[in-house]
């Protein structure tokens with residue numbers, strides 16, 4: 040019963056190694072023998088989740104970097120190349136982009152846990168500060184990563200965020216120019232962001248090592264906030280904590296998989312599927328959900344410099360938490376007043392997040408101001424006063440004593456509430472008062488949705504006979520028409536379709552570029568050479584349709600976006616395109632077209648658009664007996680465009696089903712293993 | 725260590741909370757003996773911690789319980805291994821040629837009419853340079869009148885051209901040594917000469933001297949007509 044558990048290598052080779060580089064001993068003492076308080080609840084498993092997420096982001100990021108091109112002319116298309124052509128590219132990219140959200144979700148839970156149980160208090164101040172540094176690094180890294188796809192949101196996020204520095208007096212402007220490497224956000228900016236986005240995760244990994252080191256010096260805090268003081272207060276990290284962390288990690292991965300495979304764009308913005316355009320700002324720009332509370336604080340202040348300073352202060356103040364909270368009692372379990380204020384603070388953060396997603400106008404601004412003031416008051420007023428006046432409950436004499444008293448229930452409900460609260464904030468709102476597109480019954484909706492081959496073929500016919508004269512389909516290749524999960528043309532049919540198109544050939548002996556018939560490998564040629572030609576011809580630039588269904592959408596509003604999380608409704612884009620195609624009407628009385636050659640549409644933001652009503656009953660002849668009503672044509676072409684926007688959707692949902700089933704079974708096994716491992720501990724106080 | 729054993733006195737007496745850190749960290753050098761009584765005997769996997777003097781020995785678990793527990797552990801471990809292996813599949817296959825690269829590697833057709841006798845042209849197929857050599861009568865004769873058995877990589881010229889088209893020599897222009905592109909019409913055989921390490925090929929593209937081990941490889945191709953070939 041005595042003697043510290045040390046690593047005793049049995050094998051001669053390991054002994055030899057241990058005498059020279061005791062790495063096995065270090066791993067053993069850190070992750071095997073390391074004593075961990077026996078009363079840790081599931082909120083303590085997020086450290087493991089975070090370590091996994093960091094590794095996952097680095098691995099998928101390194102892989103994506105093999106296919107991505109950091110150049111303003113190619114970045115957007117190279118991301119689409121990953122989505123469409125690279126083997127499992129869609130999976131890797133969705134894991135990476137949703138992984139960022141999961142990473143932040145886990146980090147925020149981890150931090151709130153630390154706040155609730157007072158994990159930042161003596162002797163864990165440095166541990167906590169390292170955590171705040173990690174958050175800051177994550178924020179910077181996540182922002183730079185968001186810029187890389189070079190969509191509209193990327194570009195304008197880069198512009199807005201770098202412009203924060205212009206608030207600094209005197210040196211502000213030079214700093215911004217320095218950050219850009221130019222006079223506006225451009226290619227140099229993209230290149231350096233790419234470089235730094237690749238570098239920073241390794242810096243994060245380095246700080247994580249310090250974070251874990253500090254943790255192992257001070258030891259883990261625990262839900263009771265009393266230090267372990269007898270043998271029965273702790274259990275060995277392996278197997279007890281390992282199996283528990285492992286079980287919860289798999290549960291967390293099931294949530295992650297839900298997003299990756301079924302709602303991969305739920306947390307993103309449709310606008311980021313529009314290539315960056317320095318001359319047009321999107322109607323309503325919002326950052327990713329995990330920045331929304333800070334964004335709300337920025338906008339709450341009517342002064343430019345003040346807003347920037349407060350935004351910075353909102354993060355920096357966290358580092359001072361160990362000294363602002365004067366109470367010597369750690370856990371909120373024994374601090375009834377603090378417990379109340381903790382939840383109030385939590386709700387304030389959620390409220391700030393929600394306000395950050397709303398337009399900065401009217402009542403939202405005032406609400407954001409109140410919430411901002413409360414955010415800072417929590418740290419600067421409430422915590423210091425509480426430490427003075429609060430009467431804590433009696434602490435248990437030991438962890439063991441506490442465990443034997445409690446049932447050990449876990450607040451899973453709180454987790455679910457928090458999840459929906461934090462995640463649900465992402466939907467952007469559209470400012471214009473337009474009608475909500477009616478929901479259609481798409482065959483490709485839901486977890487088992489598949490495209491209807493006949494419908495895709497009909498829709499392709501509509502595209503070719505109607506849309507094609509003005510709208511390109513530049514990301515789609517003719518070979519895609521014959522690929523599984525698509526309209527189901529044979530290779531020969533697709534080649535015959537390709538041959539009807541002309542694309543520029545290689546320069547001949549004389550250096551002349553002539554046209555040749557397209558082949559399977561070619562992509563659909565554009566209907567016009569450049570935007571100016573399009574403007575001269577059509578009085579507008581008709582958007583490319585390759586991604587139109589993913590690049591459009593509408594705000595679902597509360598509470599629908601919460602339900603969507605469970606029903607997997609994500610066909611806003613398809614509903615919108617169909618509604619637009621069929622939504623032409625005479626303008627209401629008194630509403631005048633702003634310019635000649637524009638047409639009134641119920642669903643178009645701003646109502647007047649340059650596209651004349653494209654579809655009418657019988658405009659196309661169908662050979663499969665389907666009645667070619669205008670509505671049917673719109674449905675068919677929308678389904679075709681939905682496929683064109685996401686050609687691997689069927690493969691994604693199929694794999695998703697397998698992955699989720701696997702994770703559930705695995706979680707079940709881990710749960711029983713965990714129960715078995717912990718049985719003896721729980722039985723014997 | 726005495727104060728650690730003294731009973732805890734209530735909420736406001738917070739001094740004992742600041743106890744000795746529960747463990748020496750990985751880098752801490754605290755002697756094991758000092759903290760020994762705090763954290764003795766960390767249990768091995770699957771073994772209950774034997775605190776409070778109770779000694780639950782693994783041996784006391786019945787054999788049936790043992791098997792069931794072992795099965796659970798093995799099943800869980802196997803499941804984890806399968807998951808990890810499956811996760812490797814996308815990470816590995818993403819490095820294989822992507823769909824656009826494969827599609828771009830489709831067969832190409834080459835018109836032979838502009839190629840003069842004695843001229844060698846270079847075309848690209850799947851990113852590889854291909855030589856198309858319109859051989860002269862003399863070159864063909866030289867290529868055919870060789871003691872095949874004496875060659876490092878014995879192969880008759882007839883096996884390296886299409887029947888009835890022996891004036892057309894189509895080769896993958898990649899040296900079989902380490903991948904450089906040989907220069908046409910050079911070297912003692914009026915064939916190909918690789919400048920990198922001096923491999924010499926004859927007019928049939930067979931290795932004659934130098935470090936390259938094999939003859940120049942032939943791409944898959946066929947004559948669509950007398951003056952047109954399809955490579956690939």
Ligand code: FES
Pocket residue numbers: 899900901902903904918919920921922923934935936
């Ligand atoms: S590569 Fe041609 S001789 Fe070495």
